[in-house]
Amino acid sequence: MKKLILKTTIFLIGMIFISELLCRFVFPTSEMPYLYYNEKYQIRHFDTTLDREGVFTFGKLANRGGLWKVNNYGWNSDFDYTPKAERTGPMIAVMGASDIEGFYINHSENLWGRLRDLTGGRYEVANISLSGAPFSEIIQITRYAQDVFAPEIIVIKLSDVSIEISITERYPDRYRHQITFEGGKFAERPMVHYKPSSAKRMLRHSALASYLFFNRSIQMFLSPNNQPQKKRAATANNVMLPNDIDQMAAEFMVALLVKENPESEIVLIGDADRNAIYANPHSEIEPFEACRLLGAECGRYKNCHYLDLTETFQNEFLQKNEKFNTEFNLHWNVYGHDVVARALYKFMVTSRLIEASQ
Amino acid sequence: MLFNSPVFAIFLVLVFSAYWSINRARLSAQNLFLLAASYLFYGWWDYRFLALIVISSGVDYISGLKIHETKSERKKKAFLALSLATNLGMLLYFKYFNFFVDSFAEMISWFGMRADLPTLQVILPIGISFYTFQTLSYSIDIYRGKFEPTKDIIAFFAFVAFFPQLVAGPIERASALLPQFYQKRNFDYGQASEGLRRMLNGFIKKMVVADNLAIHVNAIYANPKDYNGWTLFLGGVFFHFQVYCDFSGYSDIAIGAAKLFGFNLNQNFHFPFVARSTNEFWRRNHISLTSWFRDYVYLPLGGNRCSKPRRIFNMMVTFVVSGFWHGASWTFVIWGAIHGVFGSFLMLVGKDKKYRTGVVAEGKLIPSLKEAAPMFITMFFIFTSIIWFRSPTLSNGLAFMEGIFISPFDGISYHQAWLPLIICGLMFAAEWVQRSREHVMDIGHLSLPSRWLIYYAASIALLVFANFGGSEFIYFNF
Numbered sequence: 001m002k003k004l005i006l007k008t009t010i011f012l013i014g015m016i017f018i019s020e021l022l023c024r025f026v027f028p029t030s031e032m033p034y035l036y037y038n039e040k041y042q043i044r045h046f047d048t049t050l051d052r053e054g055v056f057t058f059g060k061l062a063n064r065g066g067l068w069k070v071n072n073y074g075w076n077s078d079f080d081y082t083p084k085a086e087r088t089g090p091m092i093a094v095m096g097a098s099d100i101e102g103f104y105i106n107h108s109e110n111l112w113g114r115l116r117d118l119t120g121g122r123y124e125v126a127n128i129s130l131s132g133a134p135f136s137e138i139i140q141i142t143r144y145a146q147d148v149f150a151p152e153i154i155v156i157k158l159s160d161v162s163i164e165i166s167i168t169e170r171y172p173d174r175y176r177h178q179i180t181f182e183g184g185k186f187a188e189r190p191m192v193h194y195k196p197s198s199a200k201r202m203l204r205h206s207a208l209a210s211y212l213f214f215n216r217s218i219q220m221f222l223s224p225n226n227q228p229q230k231k232r233a234a235t236a237n238n239v240m241l242p243n244d245i246d247q248m249a250a251e252f253m254v255a256l257l258v259k260e261n262p263e264s265e266i267v268l269i270g271d272a273d274r275n276a277i278y279a280n281p282h283s284e285i286e287p288f289e290a291c292r293l294l295g296a297e298c299g300r301y302k303n304c305h306y307l308d309l310t311e312t313f314q315n316e317f318l319q320k321n322e323k324f325n326t327e328f329n330l331h332w333n334v335y336g337h338d339v340v341a342r343a344l345y346k347f348m349v350t351s352r353l354i355e356a357s358q
Numbered sequence: 359m360l361f362n363s364p365v366f367a368i369f370l371v372l373v374f375s376a377y378w379s380i381n382r383a384r385l386s387a388q389n390l391f392l393l394a395a396s397y398l399f400y401g402w403w404d405y406r407f408l409a410l411i412v413i414s415s416g417v418d419y420i421s422g423l424k425i426h427e428t429k430s431e432r433k434k435k436a437f438l439a440l441s442l443a444t445n446l447g448m449l450l451y452f453k454y455f456n457f458f459v460d461s462f463a464e465m466i467s468w469f470g471m472r473a474d475l476p477t478l479q480v481i482l483p484i485g486i487s488f489y490t491f492q493t494l495s496y497s498i499d500i501y502r503g504k505f506e507p508t509k510d511i512i513a514f515f516a517f518v519a520f521f522p523q524l525v526a527g528p529i530e531r532a533s534a535l536l537p538q539f540y541q542k543r544n545f546d547y548g549q550a551s552e553g554l555r556r557m558l559n560g561f562i563k564k565m566v567v568a569d570n571l572a573i574h575v576n577a578i579y580a581n582p583k584d585y586n587g588w589t590l591f592l593g594g595v596f597f598h599f600q601v602y603c604d605f606s607g608y609s610d611i612a613i614g615a616a617k618l619f620g621f622n623l624n625q626n627f628h629f630p631f632v633a634r635s636t637n638e639f640w641r642r643n644h645i646s647l648t649s650w651f652r653d654y655v656y657l658p659l660g661g662n663r664c665s666k667p668r669r670i671f672n673m674m675v676t677f678v679v680s681g682f683w684h685g686a687s688w689t690f691v692i693w694g695a696i697h698g699v700f701g702s703f704l705m706l707v708g709k710d711k712k713y714r715t716g717v718v719a720e721g722k723l724i725p726s727l728k729e730a731a732p733m734f735i736t737m738f739f740i741f742t743s744i745i746w747f748r749s750p751t752l753s754n755g756l757a758f759m760e761g762i763f764i765s766p767f768d769g770i771s772y773h774q775a776w777l778p779l780i781i782c783g784l785m786f787a788a789e790w791v792q793r794s795r796e797h798v799m800d801i802g803h804l805s806l807p808s809r810w811l812i813y814y815a816a817s818i819a820l821l822v823f824a825n826f827g828g829s830e831f832i833y834f835n836f
Contacts, residue, residue, distance in 0.1 A: 001545050003547050004551065007551075008554075011810070014814070015814065015817050015818075018814060018818065019818065022818065022821075027822060060822055060823060061822070216826055217826070
């Protein structure tokens with residue numbers, strides 16, 4: 001027995017050492033910026049005092065993603081942002097989750113990078129996005145953005161789960177700013193400050209641990225009950241919610257967003273069901289329900305504009321038969337970001353939110 | 359509890375440590391501990407279905423004793439019938455009830471009638487097809503006088519529920535496994551290290567090969583009408599490799615885990631891809647099930663000792679029932695029937711006994727054309743017939759057949775076919791090189807540095823290429 005334990009231990013130590021080398025040099029693990037909890041605004045962005053740039057990789061073989069940089073305000077951007085007091089030109093703040101945060105591709109190829117090009121550099125196009133942020137958290141981030149930058153235009157990208165993951169009772173996540181349904185109405189519920197344990201902090205220095213966590217999402221494997229679908233199923237079984245809860249949530253959140261940003265023009269862009277488009281490009285594709293509800297609410301306000309991407313993606317796919325996302329997941333690829341940037345630019349010009357560039 | 363889950367890793371380490379810490383002089387304590395661990399293993403999935411295992415074990419324990427004790431043939435038959443009714447009844451209720459109801463409703467609809475028959479909203483208890491067959495064989499063997507029943511209730515219950523092979527086999531005969539529960543078990547380094555090698559082999563097969571192939575197989579099977587005949591045939595090839603690696607991977611982990619506890623389970627797969635006839639294929643593939651059907655269905659029907667038409671009938675019945683065992687669907691029946699037809703054809707032309715299970719092209723790296731040709735013909739047959747096994751519906755299976763044999767040039771090619779082809783090619787190459795051994799990771803004869811190099815390469819493959827999704831084993835559905 002001792003022999004087995006000894007040999008197994010030696011083998012495992014050797015395995016960890018070899019894997020560490022492999023993940024450092026052969027399959028370079030994804031480098032990720034450190035998150036920082038901004039107590040003043042009760043939001044998270046990246047820590048400007050730690051690693052400021054790196055290369056994002058994804059998947060088993062560590063496919064190369066984009067080069068990321070943490071700017072002066074702790075967002076992924078290749079240039080520093082100007083606070084409202086010092087700014088001389090208009091600003092477009094682009095917000096959303098991982099698609100917009102944009103680690104999968106380089107800065108210039110992202111929606112915000114492309115939009116900067118399309119507007120001829122006349123606008124300071126700022127990426128103020130954070131992976132996994134639900135719509136409810138983006139509203140909280142707009143408060144920060146309004147206070148620090150006061151952007152003329154706020155663009156927010158919506159997804160099929162924008163509403164679902166915003167509601168605590170449907171998708172509980174204490175480390176996210178969510179809304180909670182209490183006493184027949186919604187209220188905001190601030191996020192809990194996430195402090196990684198010292199062991200986790202130490203593990204961040206290991207390429208192997210980073211590879212397993214960031215490239216292989218081993219956390220899903222280690223705690224299967226925390227996987228999104230299981231989390232949803234568990235809460236769906238335990239909580240009784242009104243049938244029109246999504247509609248109510250959409251009303252609450254859009255009203256909050258518009259009320260708190262009266263000086264800004266707000267543009268919501270609803271992602272499309274791209275898998276449905278790929279499968280049946282000639283058929284009528286329904287927009288995502290969450291996008292439809294938020295878009296409809298947005299239409300009730302003068303300074304809120306909604307762009308649904310279904311038709312854009314469908315027409316583009318019919319013409320070029322080219323997919324808009326990586327093979328790895330549904331995050332937009334370079335082509336996808338370009339299509340959206342062009343559609344958004346055109347939409348903002350026709351809506352007279354910006355002037356067409358020369 | 360899935361073998362490919364972190365919970366199982368923790369479970370195995372804890373159970374292994376506790377098991378060998380128990381006073382080895384007290385065999386009953388070890389067996390009781392194994393029984394408790396096995397029930398925990400099964401109950402982790404759904405504790406309510408533990409009752410079925412307890413019922414099945416209890417009925418067969420009592421039936422076995424009574425069949426042996428009584429002198430009356432009538433009573434012997436009655437207790438055997440009790441065992442058969444209990445085990446097959448559970449199987450029929452949980453697995454086949456809805457199939458029969460739906461098939462009946464569809465059949466009478468052909469005559470313009472309509473029946474709203476009730477169906478059951480029950481889930482299939484994992485492993486029910488395996489442990490019921492294991493306990494059935496125990497009672498039948500006692501009835502036939504081939505085996506004496508045990509009075510040790512703990513050993514018997516532990517034999518039925520032995521966690522490594524409880525949910526997906528190998529289906530062990532009492533004569534092979536039960537006596538091991540009576541023997542004193544001492545830790546053996548050689549056996550344990552062989553067990554770990556075997557487990558590593560199983561994890562590679564399941565998590566690296568099967569789970570990665572599943573992505574491509576699912577893509578092809580989702581829309582068979584989009585693809586050309588070549589792609590659809592490849593879909594069959596990929597699926598066969600997937601199901602083989604999934605299931606034989608499970609068996610390897612089961613056999614390896616059992617070795618860690620001092621038990622030897624039977625070989626369940628032995629390089630089926632090198633088979634030179636379908637008969638040989640079935641002697642190499644899912645061996646425990648094949649031999650079960652041979653001993654409890656084919657031979658009682660008359661086996662080979664009867665006229666040719668009767669032998670063909672016996673073979674057809676055995677294969678159809680075997681297909682049906684895999685799942686309550688007509689597609690499985692068709693799959694079984696195709697194998698029955700081909701086996702009968704070989705019997706008619708007198709080639710059914712030509713190839714036994716010897717090493718193919720022994721001592722050679724490349725086989726001669728004479729050796730390779732029957733292998734490729736068999737493979738082609740296996741790959742095309744397995745399509746029925748995977749097809750969820752008859753129409754899906756027909757779409758495949760039409761695409762392969764009637765309009766092979768219609769449709770597009772699967773754009774990523776090269777990747778699963780490489781995976782299958784590497785898998786086949788590894789099996790070919792090791793075909794004279796027990797399994798691919800059977801490398802105990804190599805020098806220490808060579809062995810460790812292979813362990814590291816395999817572990818790194820697991821780290822980099824394994825899917826950490828914790829996907830279920832295909833045979834859990836059976």
